[in-house]
Structures are given as structure tokens and as C-alpha cells.
Amino acid sequence: MRPDPQLLPRLMGAPRRLALLLTLELLSACAAGPRTTSRINRVQPRSGEVWARDLGHALGLQPWELCAELGTRDCVEEAHRVTLGGVEPASLGIDAPLPEPSVSAPMAADRVAISACGERYARDKAGPALLFGPVLERDNRWRRQEVGAALVLRMLGRPATDDELDALEALYDTIKDQTDDPVRSWAVGACVVVTTSTEALFY
Amino acid sequence: MPPHLWPRRAAAALPAAALWGVLVLAPAPTGEAQPPAPQSFCEVYPEAPACAGGAPPCETCHQTPPALNDYGAQVAEALLPGMARPLSAADFTTGLPLALAAVEGLDADDDGWSNLEELLAGSSPADPGDQPKDIDCVDEDEDGWQLCGYDLDYAYKKVMLDFCGxxxxxxxxxxxxxxxxxxxxxxxxxxxxxxxxxxxxGIEGRVWNLANAKIGPQIAVKSGNPVGPIPLADYDDDYAYFVWTQIDDRDARLVLTGQTFAQARFEDGRTVYEEWDRTPDEDYALRGVDRYQAVERDRRAGLLTHRWFIMSNTMFTSIPRTTAAQAYRAFLGYDIAKLEGLWPVASEPADYDNKGVGAEACAGCHATLDPLTYPFSRYEGIGGGGPFSTPYSYAPNRLNTFTDEDGERVKDTPEAGVLFGQQVADLREWAQVAANSEAFRRATVRDYWRLLLGEAPRPSEQAEFNALVEAFGAAHSYSVERMLHDLIDTEAYGAP
Incomplete structure (x- = not known):
């Protein structure tokens, strides 16, 4: 996996911040208001292959550029293939996706997303920028909202709501004093939030 | 005593042989084949969701067979009370509908829902934690989704994800x-x-992977490319043929009845499938000893006679029950190991190979399985057919060479068999009966339903599912793609 020395330790070592992230996300999605209850209530996970295809499209990366464990093993096709909903019939006898997500599935998704978002940020910083250009040029609230809107549009295929943009932007206040590079930490963090959201992983 | 306490006492009081599962699993002392309880159940409750797959799961009446659950015990108590146990097959078949009717109004799990209400709603009459659900749909927000009915925008997104990836x-x-x-x-x-x-x-695409459980690939014995350490057969032939039968509006019955093969190759960024047909000699000359298809055209029956299918299932056996059971499970949806699809034949099992399948604990299933198997017995497996046999080929006198292992009677094993109560002369007829059966239509539609919806049809979806099954053999002309066009129009698929 490509190293991401600045973001990963902070995320791994700061469960309170992760909890806050989740809270923000939930708040944006579940703000008090109209009730909705699906009669069908059928939610399916996207296979790792499909999720990675969307991730690659959103971030302008080829599938093999998203994530490689130890720098050699493709995370989605090889290292976490079964964990992310794939099959391995000929060598492991796993004919169908696991009926329940494995306990390591969230970690695998996180690792892919952190790697891919970090790669996109590095490329944008080297230029020309595809996604994070606005905050790389000048970092402020409006520029972050602009990036947040682009993230949601590219990954989820729809415009972001105001609540979602506020929640993503609020991430900056949470992390700005705990990082040497708040622009990068926010950009990659917001990217991970969107690309590992419930809407991105399930349908 | 309140009704909900009856079953436990009844279970303790009744002879084990009177119980449902035992009647299925074990024969009466006379050796007579026992009645197929699951089929009888579905004849009484054809509209029950548990019967959508053709036979209800064992758990409808059992904890773990033969132990009964509370509902099964109620049925057992109501089954011809006073009559000596074990019951004969005929008595069981006669008495079961009356017993089922007698306990319809009871509530075996004491959860407030009658047994009948639970059976028709698809919940377990023996599990108080599983009750009929009737969720009211609420859609008060304005997020653009039509939550309480078919939503075309939602269905479009789903089609793109499911089919385009x-x-x-x-x-x-x-x-x-x-x-x-x-x-x-x-x-x-x-x-x-x-x-x-x-x-x-495509190769390793969704349709390709739908065949995983049918083919059971094992890289260790694969020939071709890639090749395993012990190359015996190439399952890529099976995958390619399976997908070929499911696409381009082909008749899906070819998976069982076809007499040709298919190959898949990646060309210009996409997978291309090509039908091919060669004699065994021609294929041997072209692809070599470890890959060639050895069955002559007039003895082929789709995937059932493909080299990999015979190799991996028949292997070294004279009467290849595993092969027939896998065909029954993979293409018709019946898992005999789960007591599904039992159509016992009165004179069976004859036990031609002296395996002891006439024993009480075996005959209940083998009265169906053995006659189901005979048509497969003329196709050579890996070996066992004598020094001059050709592996994976059709050999009418094959069983003559198994007498040392299985006794003289193995030579008397007929090639004719019985499928769904119908006589079939050989495997080609077996495949025809299978491919034209309701079980095949149901199993095929269920495969795709599960693939796209992640689960078997729910009770509330039975009508849509059954309509697809019926149309598959009629308006769809067995075209999977036409069926899928109707499937995505169902509310089950298109309502968020």
C-alpha cells in the first residue's frame, strides 16, 4: 500500500475524531425532519470490483493505481478480494460473495480509500489538479465546499446537499490543530469520508 | 392444557418413526420407499413462500432432522392418531393433508400468529422470533426517490450497477x-x-461466476491455461459454454441439452464467445490428451457430459450418484442431501453395486437418487472402466468392468432411469425432461433473482417471482435476457 504517513497515524490514533466524523456524516444524512421507511428495505453491498471502478472514476485513477498492499499486491483484485465481496472459486472454493461482510471489510475499504485519496492529492499537488485544485490554490471555507461538492458529484453521481457540505467542511475545524498539513489532512480525510460513505459502499 | 404446550408432550410420546423427517429418511421395515413429505406439504400449500423453491426447507418442521420443532411435533400428533407406528408410506401420504389442516389454527410458537398465517406469510410457525411482517411505507421527504413504489430513477441506477458494474x-x-x-x-x-x-x-463476469457452484472448479486438477499440477480437465470449457447458453437470446435449456461446445477469448477489450463442434478425435488432435472432449456428439447432453463435469463428479465410481445429485442440485434446484426433490420409485433402491443403500437410514433418499443416477452410469469417469476404457467417454458396457469391486449385479444396472416420476431411456432423455421441467425454469430464474437481489424471493414477492418462472418458459422462450427485462420491471427490483 502506498504510504500515507501524515494522515493514517492520526486517523488510527484518534478514535474520538473518527467518532466525530461518523457523527457528522450521520447528522448530515439523518437530520431531524421528514420520516422515511422503505417497505422493501433491501440494501446490498457493492462488490469491491464495482466500488473500485467508481472510486477510480471519481479520482481519475486506473484500477491498478488505487491501492497495492506492500506496493505489489492489488488491494481489490488480490489482497482483499474476498473481504471486499469478491469470489475465489478455483483456489479457495469460495463460489459466492460471503453472506455477511467479514470483520476486516471496513478496514480493507478504509485502506483502499486512504491510499487512493492520498494518491489523488499527491498528483493534484504535483499538478495539473483534477480534484483538490481549489484548496491547493487557496485554502478557505468556500474552496473546501467547492472540493466537497466535487467529491460528492464525482463519487456519488449527484449534487451534495447543504448539510453534507457543511459536515465535510466542519471536518477542517476538527483536525486543523492536530496536523502539520491541514490542507492535505482535510482533503484526504474528506475524500475518505465520501468514498467510504454508506451511499458509496451500498445500494 | 393450552394448545401451545401440546407439541412437546406429543413429541415425547410418539414413536420416532411416526415423525416427518424419519418417514422421509428411513424406510418402513418392508423396505418400501417412503413418501416425500416436502412435496406433500407443497401440494397442500402451493402458495406458501417456503415452496417457492420447489420444496420447503427441513427447518419448516425440524430442528435438525429427524428431531422435530414445535410445529412439526403438532403435525406429528395430529397425523392419524391412534394408528400404529411406523406408518406406511400410503398411510402417511393420506394422513398428512388432514394433519396439516388440523393444526392450521394452532400457534406452535405461541407468538400470536396461527400456524397457517405464518406458513402463508413465510415466517416460521416454530420460531416466536420470526413473525409475519407488514411494514408500512413512509415517504415524507422530498429527496427525489419514490420510496413507496417502483422508482425508475432508482431502477436505472441499479441496472447500471448490476449489469454495467x-x-x-x-x-x-x-x-x-x-x-x-x-x-x-x-x-x-x-x-x-x-x-x-x-x-x-465477460470472463469472470457476473454470469460466469453464477456457474461457480455448478462447475466446482479446482485449479489443482485443471488442464489448459492456467494449468494445475495434475491436469485432468479444463473447466474453462464449462464456464464458456454456460455463459454462451445464457446470452444473446439463446435457449437456456441448451445448458442441459446442447451437443456443441463454446470457447471464450478476450479480443479488442471484450470477451467473445464462439460455438465449436469437433469429434473426440479432432479435439484430441487439436487440444491434446488432457483437454479434449471425449463424448461423441450423439451422446452429449450439455454440461452434463462435459469432461470436467464427469471427471470431477463421477471420478472412479460405477454408479455415479454424486454426479446425478450435483446435476439435480445445480440445474434443477433440488439438494437431495437436504431432502429436497424426493420422488421415490417403488422398486428402488435396487442396490446394484452392493453399497447397502437399501438400509433403512439410506433408502428414503436413494429410492429417488439411484434411478436418477442410472442414466449417468454409462459415462466414464477418471478411471475404473478397465485397461482399454477411454476416460470421459460414453461406454455402453462400462459397468461390466466394475464387477471385481462392486459385485456381479452391477452389470445389471439399467441405463434407463426415472426423473420426476418419468421414465427416461438414457442421459439425453434425462436432460430433455430436466430442461423442460418447471424445476429448471424455477431454478434458473431463482439464480438470477438471487444474483440481483441478494436473496431468495420474499413472501410478498412470490407473485412476481412465479410470474417470471411461468413467463420464462413461455413469452421469454427460455431466453435469460428476455427474462431479465421483465425482472427489472418488478417492484422487488425497482422499489427503493
């Missing part, structure tokens, strides 16, 4: 929404396009 972009979604009155047509246009994608029909 990617989310639609914002531009695509907006363009679709703007079609307004033409969205339904646009949805089907999108499906047609996605059915051509490699995500759907």
Missing part, C-alpha cells in the same frame, strides 16, 4: 430523468447496453 454519472442520471415519459424505454435500452458489458458476460 458502475454507477451512472451525474450527467447520465440527469439525462435519464429528463426523459420523463420515456424513462421506461430508456431503462430497457440501458439494460440492453449493459448486457453486452464484460462486467456482465
Amino acid at each position: 458502475r454507477s451512472p454519472s451525474w450527467v447520465e442520471r440527469a439525462a435519464f430523468s429528463q426523459r420523463r415519459g420515456a424513462r421506461r424505454a430508456a431503462l430497457h435500452t440501458a439494460l440492453d447496453a449493459c448486457l453486452e458489458s464484460d462486467h456482465w458476460r
